[in-house]
Amino acid sequence: MAQERMLIRGGQALTGAVHVSGGKNTAVAIIPATLLSEVPCVIENLPDIDDVCVSIQTLRYLGARVEWNPEQGVLIVDPAGVSRVDVPLELSRRMRASYYYLGALLARFGEAEVPLPGGCDIGRRPIDQHLKGFRALGAEVDTVTGVVMARTRGLIGTEIFMDMVTVGGTVNVMLAATRAQGVTTIYNAAKEPHIVDLANFLGALGCRVKGAGTDVIRVYGTDHLAQRRGYAVIPDQIETGTLMIAAAATHGDVTITGCIPTHMEALTAKLLEMGARVDEQDDAIRVRSTGVHRAVSFKTQAYPGFPTDLQQPMSALLCTAKGTSTIVENIFEQRFRHLSEIERMGASVRLFEQTAVIEGVPQLHGAAVEATDLRAGAALVVAGLMAQGTTEIYNPHFIDRGYERIEQKLSSLGAQITRIEE
Numbered sequence: 001m002a003q004e005r006m007l008i009r010g011g012q013a014l015t016g017a018v019h020v021s022g023g024k025n026t027a028v029a030i031i032p033a034t035l036l037s038e039v040p041c042v043i044e045n046l047p048d049i050d051d052v053c054v055s056i057q058t059l060r061y062l063g064a065r066v067e068w069n070p071e072q073g074v075l076i077v078d079p080a081g082v083s084r085v086d087v088p089l090e091l092s093r094r095m096r097a098s099y100y101y102l103g104a105l106l107a108r109f110g111e112a113e114v115p116l117p118g119g120c121d122i123g124r125r126p127i128d129q130h131l132k133g134f135r136a137l138g139a140e141v142d143t144v145t146g147v148v149m150a151r152t153r154g155l156i157g158t159e160i161f162m163d164m165v166t167v168g169g170t171v172n173v174m175l176a177a178t179r180a181q182g183v184t185t186i187y188n189a190a191k192e193p194h195i196v197d198l199a200n201f202l203g204a205l206g207c208r209v210k211g212a213g214t215d216v217i218r219v220y221g222t223d224h225l226a227q228r229r230g231y232a233v234i235p236d237q238i239e240t241g242t243l244m245i246a247a248a249a250t251h252g253d254v255t256i257t258g259c260i261p262t263h264m265e266a267l268t269a270k271l272l273e274m275g276a277r278v279d280e281q282d283d284a285i286r287v288r289s290t291g292v293h294r295a296v297s298f299k300t301q302a303y304p305g306f307p308t309d310l311q312q313p314m315s316a317l318l319c320t321a322k323g324t325s326t327i328v329e330n331i332f333e334q335r336f337r338h339l340s341e342i343e344r345m346g347a348s349v350r351l352f353e354q355t356a357v358i359e360g361v362p363q364l365h366g367a368a369v370e371a372t373d374l375r376a377g378a379a380l381v382v383a384g385l386m387a388q389g390t391t392e393i394y395n396p397h398f399i400d401r402g403y404e405r406i407e408q409k410l411s412s413l414g415a416q417i418t419r420i421e422e
């Protein structure tokens with residue numbers, strides 16, 4: 001395969017305004033949920049990213065009639081023709097969140113076959129809580145040669161206590177519970193913005209969901225799900241945060257429009273603590289930064305704590321903050337691999353299991369570095385924007401999984417960023 005590289009010539013302060021795209025993690029939950037509707041669904045504000053494309057290919061594989069307009073971010077799904085209940089390995093290998101089709105197909109057809117998601121570069125990422133939820137709802141679930149096979153003669157609402165806060169587990173149980181008989185209560189539920197967005201979409205289909213955004217969610221199962229109006233997904237919380245961090249990292253002045261400032265509070269607090277300026281408007285955030293940044297420390301936590309997905313880009317920014325920063329990664333087992341790449345750019349980092357201690361250095365310098373996962377790639381982009389000289393990022397395809405047209409957005413803010421293919 002041709003070796004693609006992203007080239008960034010650092011040192012340019014980002015200035016201007018940029019519009020954030022629709023959310024990846026909400027899109028990959030809501031797209032499978034369209035299977036639950038008895039009438040065609042319209043989903044708007046979807047980002048044109050690889051994970052969305054793979055989920056759309058999965059809908060088509062299952063037999064749904066799909067119209068996708070990537071420029072406008074509008075998806076029309078007619079699920080009437082769906083006749084399959086299996087997701088093939090070649091699709092599930094390209095998108096971890098394929099496992100959401102387990103909950104949607106189980107709810108719609110009473111059976112589902114989806115390959116187990118592999119672990120990835122940030123940790124083992126088991127889905128035991130998803131399967132525990134399906135079993136509690138009355139499904140038989142087996143894993144045969146790496147494929148999860150779930151069957152039921154009818155799902156019955158129940159009470160489920162999640163052993164840990166899991167976004168995916170909460171989403172999958174909500175999807176399955178929409179067609180269960182009676183009420184399903186999920187205790188210790190995840191509270192991320194995309195959980196609330198999914199609940200609102202299920203509400204638009206006619207399924208009552210109460211408590212989304214708190215740690216107790218009630219889903220009132222129903223057989224009559226028919227979308228009555230188009231639905232626009234929320235803006236991407238992690239893209240918003242990545243752009244905020246890039247603005248601070250380049251000592252720029254950037255306004256991010258189309259975002260939801262209340263989703264960003266944990267990051268905003270840390271940027272203010274570092275000495276950056278953050279001004280919140282109704283649906284925009286302006287980030288400015290001039291002087292030297294102060295070192296800060298944080299621990300990643302479930303929402304509304306500091307998001308693990310922003311740990312990696314934030315750690316790049318901290319590499320030139322004055323003083324010693326400490327990061328504790330509480331969510332995934334190995335989410336510091338990007339730091340060894342940024343060390344090649346001059347960063348000073350010490351790792352102790354789940355803790356990274358970063359000594360601020362005056363300047364990073366460009367180097368050849370390798371992206372190992374989506375947010376590691378985002379961290380390398382931030383580092384490249386900060387560094388003196390040119391940074392080459394190998395495997396930029398990881399970044400395309402979660403960021404729509406990242407080069408165009410950053411170039412519009414003054415970054416010198418291109419992609420070349422040998």
Ligand code: EPZ
Binds near residue numbers: 026332374
């Ligand atoms: C979702 O992953 C996101 N992905 C991740 O974003 C995000 O980092 C994560 O939530 C935390 O916010 C999508 O929404 C598609 P979890 P998910 O279940 O659902 C353990 C990105 O970059 N766990 O909340 O997989 C798990 O191993 C991606 O956009 C179990 O042990 O995260 C982890 O340690 C990366 N058993 C912790 O819980 C389970 O059954 C939290 O995982 C489920 C999870």
